[in-house]
Amino acid sequence: MAIEKEKLIEMYRTMVRIRRFEERVAREFADGNIPGSVHSYIGEEAVAAGAIAHLRTDDYILSTHRGHGHLIAKGGKTDLMMAELFAKKTGYNLGKGGSMHIADVDIGILGAMGIVGSGIPIATGAGLSAKMRGTDQVTICFFGDGASNIGRFHEGINMASIWSLPVIFICENNLYAVSVPQSYSMKIRDIADRAVSYGIPGVAVDGMNVIAVYETVGEAVARARRGEGPTLVECKTYRYRGHAEGLPSPYRTKEEVEEWMKKDPIKTYTEKLIEMKVLTKKRADEIDQEMLEEMDKAVKFAQESPFPKPEETLENVYA
Amino acid sequence: MREINFRQAIGEALDEEMERDPRVFIIGEDVGVMGGLMGEIGGLYQKYGIDRVRDTPLSEAAILGAAIGAAITGMRPVARMRFGDFLGVAWDEIMNQMTKMRYMFGGKIKMPLTMDALSGAGRRSAAQHSQSIEGMLMSIPGLKIALPSNAHDAKGLLKTAIRDDNPVMFFEHKLIMWTSPKSEVPEEEYLIPFGQADIKREGSDVTVVATANMVIRALNAAEKLQQEKGISLEVIDPRTIVPFDKETVLNSVSKTGRLVIFTEECETGSFAGQVAAIVADEGFDYLDAPIKRVNAPDTPVPYGIIMEDFWIPNEDKLIKAVNEIT
Numbered sequence: 001m002a003i004e005k006e007k008l009i010e011m012y013r014t015m016v017r018i019r020r021f022e023e024r025v026a027r028e029f030a031d032g033n034i035p036g037s038v039h040s041y042i043g044e045e046a047v048a049a050g051a052i053a054h055l056r057t058d059d060y061i062l063s064t065h066r067g068h069g070h071l072i073a074k075g076g077k078t079d080l081m082m083a084e085l086f087a088k089k090t091g092y093n094l095g096k097g098g099s100m101h102i103a104d105v106d107i108g109i110l111g112a113m114g115i116v117g118s119g120i121p122i123a124t125g126a127g128l129s130a131k132m133r134g135t136d137q138v139t140i141c142f143f144g145d146g147a148s149n150i151g152r153f154h155e156g157i158n159m160a161s162i163w164s165l166p167v168i169f170i171c172e173n174n175l176y177a178v179s180v181p182q183s184y185s186m187k188i189r190d191i192a193d194r195a196v197s198y199g200i201p202g203v204a205v206d207g208m209n210v211i212a213v214y215e216t217v218g219e220a221v222a223r224a225r226r227g228e229g230p231t232l233v234e235c236k237t238y239r240y241r242g243h244a245e246g247l248p249s250p251y252r253t254k255e256e257v258e259e260w261m262k263k264d265p266i267k268t269y270t271e272k273l274i275e276m277k278v279l280t281k282k283r284a285d286e287i288d289q290e291m292l293e294e295m296d297k298a299v300k301f302a303q304e305s306p307f308p309k310p311e312e313t314l315e316n317v318y319a
Numbered sequence: 320m321r322e323i324n325f326r327q328a329i330g331e332a333l334d335e336e337m338e339r340d341p342r343v344f345i346i347g348e349d350v351g352v353m354g355g356l357m358g359e360i361g362g363l364y365q366k367y368g369i370d371r372v373r374d375t376p377l378s379e380a381a382i383l384g385a386a387i388g389a390a391i392t393g394m395r396p397v398a399r400m401r402f403g404d405f406l407g408v409a410w411d412e413i414m415n416q417m418t419k420m421r422y423m424f425g426g427k428i429k430m431p432l433t434m435d436a437l438s439g440a441g442r443r444s445a446a447q448h449s450q451s452i453e454g455m456l457m458s459i460p461g462l463k464i465a466l467p468s469n470a471h472d473a474k475g476l477l478k479t480a481i482r483d484d485n486p487v488m489f490f491e492h493k494l495i496m497w498t499s500p501k502s503e504v505p506e507e508e509y510l511i512p513f514g515q516a517d518i519k520r521e522g523s524d525v526t527v528v529a530t531a532n533m534v535i536r537a538l539n540a541a542e543k544l545q546q547e548k549g550i551s552l553e554v555i556d557p558r559t560i561v562p563f564d565k566e567t568v569l570n571s572v573s574k575t576g577r578l579v580i581f582t583e584e585c586e587t588g589s590f591a592g593q594v595a596a597i598v599a600d601e602g603f604d605y606l607d608a609p610i611k612r613v614n615a616p617d618t619p620v621p622y623g624i625i626m627e628d629f630w631i632p633n634e635d636k637l638i639k640a641v642n643e644i645t
Contacts, residue, residue: 060392062388091425092425092427093423093424093425093427094425094426095425096422096423096424096425097423097424097425101423101424102424103420103423103424103427103428104427105391105424105427105428110388110391110392110428111391111420111423111424111428113416115411115415115416118384118411118412118415118416120384121378121380121381121383121384121385121388121412122384122385122387122388122391122416123388124381124384124385124388125384125385125386125387125388125389125390125392125396126388126389126391126392127388128385128388128389128394129388129389129392129393129394130392132344132370132371132389132394133393133394139388151380152380152381152384155376155378155380155381155384156378156380156384156385158376158378158381159375159376159378159381159385162376315426316421316422316425316426317421317422317460317461318421318461318463318485319421319426319429319430319485
């Protein structure tokens with residue numbers, strides 16, 4: 001599949017934007033400016049960038065506790081996200097959700113869910129809704145290897161399968177459910193194999209390679225838009241940082257982390273684009289600088305924004 | 320006025336709302352050809368087709384998850400959960416998703432989602448098909464809860480639930496559904512607003528707040544006490560416990576000075592306890608006697624006639640409580 005130059009650059013920009021956002025979030029968290037907990041997407045950028053590159057604004061995504069990358073790829077604004085993380089009133093969700101619960105339905109972000117696996121049947125419902133309303137909208141549901149052991153993985157994908165719903169289930173297999181390795185929690189190597197029990201295609205792909213993700217998800221999205229039903233795509237990837245900022249990773253070796261970092265999705269993609277003459281080193285540096293400045297602005301916006309009033313706690317329970 | 324029974328009221332409410340609004344659809348187990356466990360929605364599948372009367376696999380979590388996904392993207396699902404006890408299988412969808420998403424997302428979504436389920440004891444169905452769990456649900460902010468005691472209220476409340484932009488739990492008491500008593504129900508359309516209690520019988524001596532099947536038993540007891548002892552009960556059916564019409568109850572207690580709360584819940588963590596707390600807090604000066612609760616014991620619902628009848632609150636237990644404070 002020949003990918004247009006604009007699309008290649010768009011995905012590149014998305015990946016760099018996610019990386020620079022997450023690096024800045026880690027810093028702000030360490031400095032005590034972000035309360036609660038944040039789960040870094042660093043290392044997994046190719047999955048969100050490659051998959052969501054196929055979506056229109058009116059398509060949907062369901063995201064997870066490790067969701068910043070998905071939101072940015074779907075068009076989420078980094079200043080509004082940063083303000084939400086800072087628990088400010090100007091944040092995406094009035095400072096009520098925080099890192100794990102950002103939503104913007106106007107651009108198809110149906111929400112990041114903090115309960116692992118809970119987005120899966122919700123994505124099925126968004127797919128059902130699109131089908132009943134007679135649109136060709138598709139829904140991408142992101143979840144991790146851990147979620148594939150939750151009962152709703154079975155219930156939600158089976159239901160989407162029997163009704164041929166336009167949903168792409170993307171498992172971001174980063175090998176660990178917090179500390180428990182995939183090799184301990186299941187007997188199979190490829191989670192994609194589980195698709196067999198739902199009678200749908202299941203494809204495992206290198207999640208560190210954005211072009212591979214783009215091509216595989218492209219087929220799944222096309223299939224969904226044609227009304228042929230869901231696909232399970234497993235992207236094999238890795239998170240560089242701990243499960244959440246500030247948590248140690250005694251369950252894996254330094255060597256393992258370094259081995260994966262050699263396959264860094266941004267580094268390898270930069271090299272590839274330069275080799276393809278789609279990008280120059282100079283242009284890459286400019287994009288990087290642009291993203292760094294965007295994050296400065298995002299943090300400034302968050303810092304200067306007001307906190308909600310205490311009594312605003314009582315609002316937004318009921319419509 | 321014409322009379323219809325409880326099951327017909329459920330079926331009519333769904334039919335009218337589906338006819339009125341193409342976004343309304345039914346999702347759940349045995350909703351299609353079966354027409355519901357007691358045939359209460361018979362004919363809807365034939366009228367609206369498989370798309371809008373959608374049988375599902377045995378997947379309670381996915382039924383509610385899918386209903387949530389549909390509700391936030393422009394549809395108005397009615398998820399039929401069969402028995403209240405089965406909500407346990409999909410508890411996460413209830414307490415973590417449908418009721419929290421609007422709040423977590425800063426009011427950015429609406430959740431027009433109605434759940435209905437059979438609730439309550441009396442059919443010898445044992446512990447896993449009989450419990451009244453409204454007390455547990457009541458402590459989940461973001462959820463509304465209706466539990467009608469007759470056909471008229473059931474129809475008007477269910478239509479209101481479907482038009483509400485918030486998640487609503489609508490309980491059909493199993494015994495009322497089974498015996499399906501008739502009541503006067505207008506031909507023309509009507510809605511019953513949430514948070515509006517109904518005084519089922521006016522009285523002057525003791526206020527009785529009762530829900531679902533206990534409303535029927537409270538009315539029996541009121542008749543008996545009036546005839547045998549000349550004691551006058553005022554029977555109030557809140558109809559929705561979230562939102563709860565506390566004003567009607569406080570007004571009544573200001574007149575009677577006495578309150579008994581009569582529900583089919585285990586006593587601990589119950590709606591009955593909440594009503595007692597509200598009246599103790601806001602209506603203490605009206606009271607001439609201690610507040611009494613007549614509920615079920617804190618055990619699972621037992622099987623069989625002997626033990627289940629012992630477990631379920633009844634007229635005699637209510638009369639005994641009234642006698643203690645009059």
